[in-house]
Amino acid sequence: MLEKRDYVDKIIKKAIKQTEKYKDIGELASYIPELANVNPDSFAFCLVTVDGEVFSYGESEKIFSIQSISKILSLIMALHDNDPISVFDKVGSEPTSYEFNSLVPITDKATNPFINAGAMTTASMVKGANVDEKFERILAYYKKLSSFEDAYLIKDIYESEMETTDRNRAIAYYLKSKDIFSDNPNDVLDLYIRNCSIATNVCALAKTGAVLANKGYKPKTKEKLLSKKEVQIIVSQMATCGMYENSGRYLMEVGIPSKSGVSGGILGVVPGVCGLGVYCPRIDKSGNSVRGIELFKILAKDLGFTIFIN
Template identity: 45%
Template sequence: MEERLKRCVALGKEAAKEGQVASYIPELKKGNPEDVGICIVDLQGKVYGAGEFKKNFTLQSITKVISLLLALEDRGAEEVFRHVHMEPTGDSFNSIMSFEVKNPTKPFNPMINAGAMVVSSLILGDSPEERIQRLLAFTDRLSGTPGHVIDERVYRSEKETGDRNRSLAYFMKSTGIMEGNTEEILDLYFMQCSILGNCQDIAAMGAVLASNGRHPFTGERILKKENARIVKTIMTTCGMYDASGEFAVSCGIPAKSGVGGGILGAVPGVLGVGTFGPALDRKGNSLAGIRMLEYLAHDMDLSIF
């Protein structure tokens, strides 16, 4: 396995040469486009890693998986999907047009920004501080690693430059889609995206999903089986933004990307995988991560299709 993962890193480094780090969040510009890492956690709890798999980065949209799982555990599927659809979209993750023109009643799915903000507003708690602490504690449980924190510099950078997300949030508030204090929900969302983690953390999360809710390190049931199933399905159809269909064909692994460079993957009944490579393609997905996952999928016959 170690040699296979070293091969992945070599392929990922080559692919990363064609990408660029995210620039619309100023702090993310500081990422090193040459960083590449990968980690696998199998369902027996064995950990295999190569490259920069222990380097921390902000999880960004990978946290949409975490917040959706927590909202489902808090509220149940019927209530969550009363507020957000579960359908894929062919538009970008922060599109206003697709939301306002095509589907004005509620966001298409929890993996785009509008949907993720609605989901975050459903997490139980009396304040953004209580909700983010619950989200951090839940991240600890899913990853099997205590002490997750927010990168304050990235959080401030996102808050200062998040005009598109602010526009989406206030549009949803104006139409009655999103309830609660809009600025508090935005603050929670910006903090959520700024949670720090590494490849091993997200690989362990993927393994929890792959085992239908049981943690590979302890055997403890972390999630309801049905919630794990729902989230894996939405990851498959919506997790790679408007490249989700292409990724399903080329790789076939339920996955969720983030503009910090990470990708979380869950192969049902087999393993969880986490990749890191901040050089992105035009759709906001890690080029190194996609290349590594494609190689693994073919080399280990991991496609669910």
């Protein structure tokens, strides 16, 4: 558990101050036009303990699209609707050195659930009569997981991505050609893009992380949302595959299971302690928030958040 609130608050504020030198490093994800319209200097951070205590800083209520952090949701729902063996018969579980939107790490199946091909695969395993029903199930579950009842589909982001998603469309059709799924590839792609376009904020991310940190139980209410097996799968995949092709180096240098998105968000999990959420939209070439990584790196050291040292 964390130390006294004043102590934690002091450490976090100091860490945020130390990362100000990184606020101008990186670029916006301009290949998605709507993501190029955000304020590049935005910053927000939130920490939520497994007891439900909230520490928030900066523009903590600012809405942004969840992007690839939604791949956690697709994996969760796939695990809810299917047993783990069936899920990982369709998608692998190993890290990759290739970009998240590459076709290379697709042999018999996508390498892991956190590259685009893997998330399309898990999205195809979500049950529902049509895309609308599947998405409403995913959105409703995220509202419960994150305690963010205001989550919604950001229409401008969704439309912007659908207009510029030729590479992902190719991936969807390639997966269909490999018999990974039998659904219409356009429907699978549509659901995948909708998931990426969910509205969130850093506290919603941190509260989601707190559920994972709390063995699947919601802080305070103790409502069980995930089985221990599901938590084990999700957090281990975050640790090994959550930061795109830089996951191994990130795990070595930071040691916090995390999942990033190209909008500039990162969700982190410190098992037994807390969930973390950060938003800073300038990203590196791999798609990870530059300042967000540096903040997590400092907190891992100063608050002992790395999973490798007790």
